[in-house]
Amino acid sequence: MMSVGAPRPGLAGAAPPMVMTAPGAHEASELIRRMAQGQRAALEDLYDRYAQLIFNVAVRIVQNHADAEEVVQEVFWQAWRQAGRYEAARGAPWTWLVMLARTRAIDALRSMSPHRRRVEPGVSREVADPEVPRAETLAERQLVTDALEGLSTTQRELLELAYWEGLTQTEIAARTGVPLGTVKTRLRAGMGRLRDALLAKRSAVP
């Protein structure tokens, strides 16, 4: 689970109509352009840049390393195959990859019968002993963690149920016992705060 602090209201403000990008997005977009030309070295660079992020997503959803590895392979294979269709205007490369990974992982999770699901206890909370994270990773992690502090615990939990567990609003209401209307309201409010906080923080980056 994400490590976040106490709610800090007041971050939700008027959001400029813009798409959030992150440092390095331009370089990564260039990698995808080169991938579309068949340059495998560009895929290697993209992998080195985002494989850890994609693996984290996969592990968070499928809860075991073996299936998460399959998801990572599928995501980069798909990125390689469809690099020519990537459009930078629609979002940063990492956004694209995360969405592919989430969809793949949730599909994998749903395709498993309950007894086949290999949940490794604590797997989503483990901390690897990797190389020093990239500067981009550290900066993004700090930025998102700070932004999440503007959400209430309930809002964060509902967002996680939807985004990482793949539950719809009806399923969330059924699981939590919270009325459907309240689930919608809290999800909307949580997403609004998260978006506004990220936009504000990114626009503040020199």
Add this chain to the structure above:
Amino acid sequence: MSQDVVSHEPFAGWAALAAVGALDGAERTQFETHLAAGCRECEQRLKEFGAASAALAWALPDAGLPPRLRDRVMTRVAAGELPAHRPPAVWPRPAPRFWLRAGGLVAAGLVGFLAWGLYDTRSALERQQASIGRLERELEGQRAVTALVSGTDTNAAILKGTGAAERADGWVAWSPTRKRGFVVVHNLPPLPAGRQYQVWVFAGPASTPAGVFDVDAIGHAALVVEVGLDHPERFTITVEPAGGQRTPSGPVVMQSGQTG
């Protein structure tokens, strides 16, 4: 369809729910239809909320990425084809007006407005189609069985276990005019690899093979069999090499009484 005829108001706030995958059922369809009708405001909101929800990934702790995974990815790519310039499966071009005019492409257009929408929906459709196909096959089978067991000329007989399968029981129903039957067995022990059960139809000394089958983990099986003799007198089930034999060669594990 221009933006000014698309009413955004009823859908205010839906983009946030769509971005985290929380919309379900009719609401999701309504929102996708609304997007495809050309609501630029919702498109922009969905883009923003999509990026915000994906950013949650940055807050996840690092799991232990196996170093060997990089080689596996690159090996697969090296063994595969070059990037394909096919119709998009993700990041489709935003052409809702074209989609709306494009008849058969409307469905893809509605869900293809944004990458996650298309991919999620495509996966769901594939699952649903697989499920529908399975149900259709089951229904077809059930119709065949219903026709078999409800015919005016249908006969039935009890099957009893013998020897090592004395706990087994079951029944067979068959139609002389359809030349087909339906066999149900219970409590037959699963066989080792390379062996299968085979159903036989006897009339006097003559016998014909009717079908081979395996049982599930609890010894159950149900199958449609061919009844190649005009006046079957009895049915037996034997253990045979996988794929079956032309004449019985293995031990009899189930048999019916005289049916004629």
